[in-house]
Amino acid sequence: MKKLKRVLGALGMLSLLAIVLTACGSRKSLSQQDVLQNDRASNTITWGVKADTKLFGLMDVKDNQVKGFDVDIAKAITKRILGKNGQAKFVQVTSQTRIPLLKNGNIDAIIATMTITPEREKQVDFSTSYFDAGQSLLVKKGSNVKSVKDLNKTGTKVLGVTGANSVANIKKYAPKARVLELSDYAQAMTALKSGQGVALTTDNGILYGMASQNPGYKVVGGAFTKEPYGIAINKGQGAFKKEVNQALKEIEADGTYNRILKKWFGNVAGFNYKEAAR
């Protein structure tokens, strides 16, 4: 009798689990719903931002808020789309997790130092570019690496971040160098410091941020690629994409864009923010 009870109990638990799971399945997948409609209803847009990248999106441990250029642009766009009381919600992403999170519907849009590339355009839609970055190199002061050409030697190790466009670029510009991919910029910086590679490569905006935090290091070689950053949106969200593009145009026209640019890049040594102004 006791045994029977136990078996019945287990069966009951299983069927409960099955009901819960099927209930999830029958709802329309999040990424297939109309993002703009949902956001209007909840008065919130959920953005995927970097939290480990100085100047673009960095977690401030004092108040647990992510702060940076990307974050401020996202806030400005949110206000344009939803009105003055619109809420911007931020979810931390990495180069690796951002596309899966967008596809799952965990976030509505990605604004996380993401370069517009043809391969990515097959997976997601991009807004018009909101920042023109270019790939560059970060080296220890006094290093004999002056430009990307110096890296094109067998045995040279270059540090990059998994999922970043810059890794593929190095394979093109310095095919003889070996690229070590680390999981995020903080770890790549640690690896550079302990001499695991001679240079760290990624977009100049990110590198300037790292150089300002680590005085013994500097950005060299100038920008050897063009990396226009875009806001990534799921395929099939045409209405939302249109609103984002419209909002971008408006904040560029009314000076909000330049104000945010100056706030973050105005005092960065070596970066001419006036060139990037719109």
Next chain:
Amino acid sequence: MVYILTHYWSELVQGLGYTLLSSVIALVFSTIIGTMFAIFEVLPNKAMRVIGRIYIELFRNIPLLVIAMFFYVIIPLYVAKIDGFTAGTIGLTIYTSSFIAETVRAGIQSVDPGQMEGARANGMTYWQAMSKIVLPQAFKIIIPPLGNQFINLVKNSSVLAFVAGFDLMYQANSIASLSLDTINSYMVVGCFYLVITLPLSYYMRHLEKRLAN
């Protein structure tokens, strides 16, 4: 999955190679080091027992990732230039050896003490008795848990991915970000791990059967 397999075949094979290489090195050395510390732990000498205890407790209770990062970041700064593969493999060896030491110690202690006493009474030295009488019997007993440790070791070699060691997991991350097909990339790599671990698991079972008589 077929697309990932055909498109990134060379990366996958390279990853399989590095994972296998790291696993074999770590397997050989962690067995040797582990057995050594297991013997330390059963020695009559108290100082040696303490050394064995400290080693095992220290490395058994620190996460593998922390040990590997230590060798990747700290050692190149102050001691010697080692790359990610070496750092990861050293970390894996040390970590696994502490578990193997505990397994082997259990094996040694499960052998009847009379075996040791008998061997000594017949004129063998302590080391002769240990290596010719006690250890062979101990290893026969501990084959199933030892097999567990070996399989864990192969899977734990994925720690190399975090120190850029070019292993299967590293390639998986890289392929997933290049192809933007996360699910299939990790499924393919999961199958590649099975290619290593399933034969290992069957071999250990075979060994167990053959020695059980």
